[in-house]
Amino acid sequence: MPEGSAMSHLPLLETAKDIATCFEPGAEIVLYHGDASELISTLPDKSVKLIITSPPYNLGKVYESRTSIKEYLETQAQTIAELYRILQPDGSVCWQVGNFVQDGEVYPLDIHYYPIFKSLGLFLRNRIIWHFGHGLHASKRFSGRYETILWFTKSKDYTFNLDAVRVPSKYPGKRHYKGPNKGKPSGNPKGKNPSDVWEGLVKEWEEGFWNIPNVKSNHPEKTIHPCQFPVELVERCVLALTCKGDWVFDPYAGAGSALIAAIKHNRRAMGSEKESVYVDIARERIVSYFNGTLRLRPMGKPVYQPTGREKVSQIPPEWEDAA
């Protein structure tokens, strides 16, 4: 369905005054404080166009109690089955995960989630690599610098607005060199497909990648939440996989990044979050978005590239003989 054609009778989202605290059919923003399953049980069948989330990874973060990977996945499978019920037939799930680590052994969570989604009959469309340049330095394995997003659709007939997320081509002047179109431009004037590796925009122009920095302390969007989504990451999924007025739902909403991305593009936004401190942050961020005071990294802003002249780019004098 073309961008903007669904539910175009809906007024544009212009105010945060009506953030509903539980599901109401006429609501445009729902922020539920409580367990995701409680909210899901109140949602109508086939009502949500995009479920996009980063679930707890069972790493023992402040908001979760660590359990065995088996028990963790069994609980998640129950929630995913409930999510399947509320997903529209032409809808999508974007499940963003990294690794569970136990005794130094790495369990890539997407490998473990894949059979859960497949058993429900969902179709994998992309395993997107979200590459970021910063993170912890490992000492007994290579440092992890990517996580993945499993994009599944409920059916073979699904929304995919590629034109809404095209990026500039590296060589727009390229032409067909043979065949019936010989001499004509070979690319698309709207840009190229952004690919399934999401990296930096500076590199995007130069190398064909798009880097969305992960949210660390110097990022304009940083809150006290330990593992926030960059809003920009969700924006690409919202634009490509939904139309204006569609419901976008993050069952593990944290600081509300997915809701903000949805609201920014005139989609209806819904989230559940069990920790009141994060619910308050999410609500404040939504209100600040409407007030025009929310700090957001603009979509597509180039990733900072050190010039080599900064102090932190210089080799410490003590190391000069060590190389």
Ligand SMILES: C[S@@+](CC[C@H](N)C(=O)[O-])C[C@H]1O[C@@H](n2cnc3c(N)ncnc32)[C@H](O)[C@@H]1O
């Ligand atoms: C990985 S974080 C998601 C962060 C979010 N993407 C953001 O941008 O802030 C997972 C969140 O899920 C919440 N959570 C964990 N279990 C939950 C449950 N059963 N129901 C609702 N929220 C839950 C945690 O409190 C945490 O904020």
